[in-house]
Amino acid sequence: MSYQGKKNIPKITSDRLLIKGGRIVNDDQSFYADIYMEDGLIKQIGDNLIVPGGVKTIEANGKMVIPGGIDIHTHFQMPYRGTTTVDDFCQGSKAALAGGTTMIVDHVIPEPGASLLEAFDHWKEWADEKACCDYSLHVDITHWNDSVKQEVETLIKEKGVNSFQVYMAYKDFYQMSNSELYEIFTFLAEMGGIVQVHAENGEIIAEEQARMLEMGITGPEGHVLSRPEELEAEAVFRAITIASQTNCPLYVTRVMSKSAADIISQARKKGNVVFGEPITASLGTDGTHYWSKNWAKAASFVTSPPLSPDPTTPDYLNTLLSSGDLNVTGSAHCTFSVAQKAIGKDDFTQIPEGVNGVEERMSLIWDKAVVTGKMDENMFVAVTSTNAAKILNLYPRKGRIAVGSDSDLVIWDSDAVRTVTAKTHHSAAEYNIFEGLELRGGPMVVICQGKIVLEDGNLHATSGTGRFLPCSPFPDFAYKRVKARKQLAVIRAVPRGMYDGPVADFSPLSRGATPASSARTSPTKQTPVRNLHHSGFSLAGSPQQQQQHGPPADDAPIRPGGRRIVVPPGGRSNITSLS
């Protein structure tokens, strides 16, 4: 690496950058070319580029230049019961950059009952102040009513959020009922958003947790025992059913088990618009560590859905990622110190959940999938960057090396070897769940917003330089198909004459209404909620009067209790003939 005419215009060089002799790798092809960047954008790609003098030049020496990674799932600086995860936006995004990730998408988690917009503003404030790379935000919908619905609309139309996560787990806390899911999916399909689901059956988990604790199992192994992978698969299946009913694109966060991944790939074969996101942890390690005799180690693996105790899971998920059945990768980076994890030292249900992975993600996938020949470098770019950009509707600004795209680039050294350890990682966590793992492949140079942030193993990240990137609704990648299906999905009634035959008397069933369903009001319903089994439909007076076996006072002719035959004026039509 050398400066051309370094002494003349040293200040401008930081914004102008030339990469010479790199092999550009996009998700569709690889080719040799030079890249010239200016003001954070890629200006020219080709051979023998004409560039201004005084440009810093990097010699790639034939190494691969790939679009910077996009970590589509992080939880930096996440508040948790009065504490905060140990990696804030500065520490977290530094770790990201160190691993070759130049953009992160964090989850905004409003407390149930709190305003989504306020929570969004908080997160944005925190990130603007500290993030060292560009970022976007998903917003989690933790409760559902009319005002939430309006806030979601505002977030989509004015704030640049196009993806919202709902929880099928965390009973009595974040968990949504099937009806609420249906309504949220329907609404987001209308607004052009992406529905993300945390897929686990919270009701069964609550039962299983109680059972485990009753049996005296209080350690981290109880976490995975109470959340078997079947419960993850069940929820994925249910989410897909609802998404298919509502014609809404679905995104399953944290695919942790074979069973869940299988359900996603089957659904894709049936034509469902569904995307699956395995995370660094599920691609790189397994759940056998929950049985570690070292409590702190076992607790550091606690995340939900849990890592599968089946040690063949990572290989299986890497294969599905390579075949395109799973599409995007995140890290779900959410780190707690051992002291924080120890909140649950006597009760595994109290252990704060989350694992590290933002720094290790790119290298780990390279090592597990590219080195082993499961995928080529183009597919690698697709699953670490391009597909995420497409889903977020940021493509081709992000996720591609092309003229006009952001200059977020990584020069990838496929020969680099390093051993993951908490001693050297950039996260603030004391424990790294990949401790001791040797990974082939890693970033040599990382360029973020046109600036070199990693070079010769040194990070030069600047806190607060990260920009919020608004994501617009209706990403083509998901919605082209959804729109086409919508046009086809018109349902028509059968044109029939009026039924004019005999009608039996009946008393509407009055079931003691269960308070469960009405406890939360659903915004898409006109209040009061109409109970279809308690319809006001009645053939004789009001249903209540019917039940008391008496016609209303002003309803003069007394009707017999049994069947009654109505002969309409003009005689009967043949609509009731049985043929």
Added chain:
Amino acid sequence: MSGYQGKKNIPRITSDRLLIKGAKIVNDDQSFCADIYMEDGLIKQIGENLIVPGGVKTIDAHGRMLMPGGIDVHTRFQMPDRGMTAADDFYQGTRAALAGGTTMIIDHVVPEPGATLLSSFEQWRQWADSKSCCDYSLHVDVTEWHKGIQEEMETLIKDHGVNSFLVYLAYKDIFQLSDSQVYEVFSTIRDLGAIAQVHAENGDIIAEEQQRILSLGITGPEGHVLSRPEEVEAEAVNRSVTIANQTNCPLYITKVMSKSAADVIAMARKKGTVVYGEPITASLGTDGSHYWSKNWAKAAAYVTSPPLSPDPTTPDYLNSLLSCGDLQVTGSGHCTFNTAQRAVGKDDFSLIPEGTNGTEERMSLIWDKCVVTGKMDENQFVAVTSTNAAKIFNLYPRKGRIAVGSDADLVLWDPDITKIISAKSHNSAVEYNIFEGLEVRGGPLVVISQGKIVLEEGTLHTTEGSGRYIPRKPFPDYVYKRIKARSRLAELRGVPRGLYDGPVCEVSVTPKTMTPASSAKTSPAKQPSQPVRNLHQSGFSLSGAQVDDNIPRRNTQRIVAPPGGRANITSLG
């Protein structure tokens, strides 16, 4: 074809003694030629050249097949619905069953809102005892869940011979139970040794879809199937399989109506789940295209839940799975309403009373669709129409098998009979038959129930009230051998660790807004003394009185160095 031996001498006793000569006896495992002698409603001898008393009525089978009488595992005779009653009562219904070669039915007790399981059970017994023409048993539907229900289930199993309970995942706000409740019901059922039956449809989604379809102005019977797509059935099957696996409870899916639902069952069986699937006559014999009939009465006659699939290849597919053993038992789901009753929902499909006929057609239809087409042999036919049901519900070998000591419930089957199904000639009271015009090959020639001939030469000789209630014991071997073995293996142990003695972060217990939903119904499986524990709001707190209260705390993390130094339990490595 039948003649009395020494008819004039002892005519009265003959009715209890019966000899069938020259029959090909068909059980689920083999077929062989032999004579059968019956007395007092039991099979006494099987073999050749039997020594029988004089004056015995003899039927010459001429080599025709003699098989165990059919068991219809799912009927809803005389079922009350919003002040109406299903058109076929226990008399009419069991007559229709016998006419089709079915000699035992298992009906569903559906407790009315507020009624106890026991009182409903007694009510059904009373109805059936006074009217039923063939032996019967009863499933009990669990339509709500609390402590009392659990006790009643125990009583029903121990004192009343019930070993199967149905829960509903559909009919929101009426019969539907939540996943937690289903988990608890399944746990109870497993402990008591019964079978968990599930009506599998996602009621939450259906309620939303019904509203959407009605708001589109679709009020006719086609709205019924549009609001209950088969995916919603498959989803609920998948969910109940998951819960059954979690609770190690045997599962039985009633009314398998679609390919997707059947596929989920087949897949679960391949993974080792103890699950049984019951397609019904309607799903094996017709499809849901009729919901679009321009004749409202016809379209409404097909309304049942889960609905018939509009995919016309469904019956063939289900018959194939039945033949290969992926589905095991067949019922009829017979629940008939006449057109005037259906018309309650003439302006709103969601009010149409649900149910189709099929108890009379079941045996012939399966023969026609499966045996004639070569999908299954006559032994498998016996298995899916009778034996498997007897095994699952612990009636075997009293029912479901031709063996010495078994009940004399037999059918002499004629594979060559051809019959066109029509409401004009059927034995049900309903005006419409959903199989109208269907030609089926194979049918009963003679039907023997409790050792008496009830169908001969096309004429029914039934006696109202002669049907007996057949109690069923819990823990059927066919189902529970595997469950028991798994229970023994499923023991979980905690990891023995020292106490964590490292630093512990302080936590502010944030009061979460409690949703009343979960506490509205109390769950009996929990200990009554303990209030339901909210796992996200554990009482665990560091802010109460602690041993080290004298030590001033910082707000954030605090490090506790225990006396005697730290154990290495927190070392990172």
